[in-house]
Amino acid sequence: MASPILPGSGLGSGLDIGSIVTALVNSDKAAQQSQITKQTSITTAKISATGALKSVLAAFQTAMDGLNKADAPAFSGFAATSGTPATLTVTSDNTAVNGSYNVVVNNLASSSKIASAAFAGGASSAIPTGTLTVSQNGINYAVNIPSGATLQSTRDAINSTLQGKGITANIVTDANGSRLVVGSTVTGAGSDISLSGIAGLAVDGTTKMDGTATGAGYISALAADASFSVDGLAVTSKSNTVSPVGGISMNLLAGGGASSVVTVGTNTTGLQSSLQAFVDAYNKVITTLTAYTTPSLDADGKPTVSKAMTGDSLPRNLISAVRNELVNVPSGSGGNGQLAVLAQLGIQTDQKAGTLSIDSTKFAAAMAGGMSGQVQSLFSGSTGLISRMSAAIAPYSQTGGILDQRTSTLSNTQRDLTNQQSALDLRVSNLTASLTAKYNAMDLLVGQMKATASNITSFFTTLNAQKSG
Incomplete structure (x- = not known):
C-alpha cells in the first residue's frame, strides 16, 4: 500500500508535512508497537523452548526404551560370549553364572x-x-x-x-x-x-x-530336531534357539559338528557402557532445561538477560520429578547390602549443574563387591528406575500432555499478537491518511491566505504609488 504522506514541504505553508505526520503517527503507535514486539519475541522464544524440551524428553524416552528391551537386556550382570560366532551366538541374563561350556552342533533344526x-x-x-x-x-x-x-x-x-x-x-x-x-x-x-x-x-x-x-x-529332507551337545551331554531341540544352560540362550547357526566355547563372565564393561548411555541421556535433559531457564550473567555474576523459561514453574517441576526418582528407594529395597540407588554404583550428581557422572573407581569397587547381578533389577521391572523415570516424564511428553498444552496456549497467544499487529497496522494507515489529508488542507488554506495577503499588499502598494505621483 502506497504511503498517503506527500514528500517534501507544503507549497502553501512551507512545512515538511511528511515528517510531521510520520512523527505524530510514530508517537501514537510507539507504546502499543513496543508491547506487541516484546510479547511476540517472548512468545516465539517460549514456543521454541517448549518444542526443544519435548524433543529432548522424547530422545530420553527412546534411550530408556533401548536400554529396557527384554530381548536385549542392557543391564545384565553377566555377559556370555561365543568363541565361534559363525557356529552360534549367545546371550545371558542375571541368572547366569561364571563358567565355560564346549558346545558341538551336529545338525540344525529344520x-x-x-x-x-x-x-x-x-x-x-x-x-x-x-x-x-x-x-x-x-x-x-x-x-x-x-x-x-x-x-x-x-x-x-x-x-x-x-x-x-x-x-x-x-x-x-x-x-x-x-x-x-x-x-x-x-x-x-x-x-x-x-x-x-x-x-x-x-x-x-x-x-x-x-x-x-x-x-x-x-523336498530334500523331513523336518528335523536340532542335535547338539554341551560338554559332551547330548541335547535335542525342535528350535535352533536353545537354553540348555541356566541363564544362557544360544542361537545355533551351523551344524555338521561345528563347535564353539561359550564363556560367561561378569559384564563389567557392558554395564558401564549402559550406565553411561543412561547418564548421557539424562544429562541432555538437564542441560536443555538449564539452557532455557538460567539467565545470562554480567561480569559481576549478576543476572542480566532472562531466558525463555526463566522463572517458569514448568521446568522446575519437571527437574524435581526426575531428580526425585534418582534417589527414590522402592519399598523393600536396599537392605542387607542390596543395590538400591545409583550412588552405590559410583554415579554422582554435580551439585551446581545437576548433571550425573560415573566415578570409575567406585563403580569398579561395586562390581568387585558383587553388585553386578543387581543392576538389572535396579533399572528394570515395574518398580525399576526406567519405569519410574518414564512415569515421571510422561505427563509432560505424552500427546496432549503438559508440553502440548503449553504449546497450544502459546500458539493462541501468538495468533492473538498477529491479529493485534494487523489491527495496529490498519489503525496506523488510517491515522496517516487522516493526518495527511488535514495537513494538506491546512497547507492549501495557508497558500490561499498568502495569495490573498499578497493581493491586498499589492493593492495598497499601487494605491500609495498613485497618491505619491
Whole structure:
C-alpha cells in the first residue's frame, strides 16, 4: 500500500508535512508497537523452548526404551560370549553364572517344505473348487478354493489365509511343469506339512518327492530336531534357539559338528557402557532445561538477560520429578547390602549443574563387591528406575500432555499478537491518511491566505504609488 504522506514541504505553508505526520503517527503507535514486539519475541522464544524440551524428553524416552528391551537386556550382570560366532551366538541374563561350556552342533533344526505334482499349464493351470486342507503338527487349516481358481490364485489364497501361521506358498517351475511349493518357519521333527482335499494338490509330507511329473512329497529332507551337545551331554531341540544352560540362550547357526566355547563372565564393561548411555541421556535433559531457564550473567555474576523459561514453574517441576526418582528407594529395597540407588554404583550428581557422572573407581569397587547381578533389577521391572523415570516424564511428553498444552496456549497467544499487529497496522494507515489529508488542507488554506495577503499588499502598494505621483 502506497504511503498517503506527500514528500517534501507544503507549497502553501512551507512545512515538511511528511515528517510531521510520520512523527505524530510514530508517537501514537510507539507504546502499543513496543508491547506487541516484546510479547511476540517472548512468545516465539517460549514456543521454541517448549518444542526443544519435548524433543529432548522424547530422545530420553527412546534411550530408556533401548536400554529396557527384554530381548536385549542392557543391564545384565553377566555377559556370555561365543568363541565361534559363525557356529552360534549367545546371550545371558542375571541368572547366569561364571563358567565355560564346549558346545558341538551336529545338525540344525529344520522345517518342512513340500511340492505338489507338476502342472503342465504353469501358474495359470486350473484348480478344482473346494477346500484345501493344510495340516501340520496335528492342526488342520482350511483354505477355500473358489470357482475359476488357478495355481497362482491358490498360492495367493494359502498365503492370505495362513498369514501369521508361519506357512507360505509359492510356485516353482522345473522341467516337468509348475509345482505348488509350501514351506514353514516351524522347525522340529514331526512338523511336516501335508495337503489334502483338492485333486492334483494332495501331498503326503512324509514321502520324498521322486522328481517325476506326477511325484509329490517333501523336498530334500523331513523336518528335523536340532542335535547338539554341551560338554559332551547330548541335547535335542525342535528350535535352533536353545537354553540348555541356566541363564544362557544360544542361537545355533551351523551344524555338521561345528563347535564353539561359550564363556560367561561378569559384564563389567557392558554395564558401564549402559550406565553411561543412561547418564548421557539424562544429562541432555538437564542441560536443555538449564539452557532455557538460567539467565545470562554480567561480569559481576549478576543476572542480566532472562531466558525463555526463566522463572517458569514448568521446568522446575519437571527437574524435581526426575531428580526425585534418582534417589527414590522402592519399598523393600536396599537392605542387607542390596543395590538400591545409583550412588552405590559410583554415579554422582554435580551439585551446581545437576548433571550425573560415573566415578570409575567406585563403580569398579561395586562390581568387585558383587553388585553386578543387581543392576538389572535396579533399572528394570515395574518398580525399576526406567519405569519410574518414564512415569515421571510422561505427563509432560505424552500427546496432549503438559508440553502440548503449553504449546497450544502459546500458539493462541501468538495468533492473538498477529491479529493485534494487523489491527495496529490498519489503525496506523488510517491515522496517516487522516493526518495527511488535514495537513494538506491546512497547507492549501495557508497558500490561499498568502495569495490573498499578497493581493491586498499589492493593492495598497499601487494605491500609495498613485497618491505619491
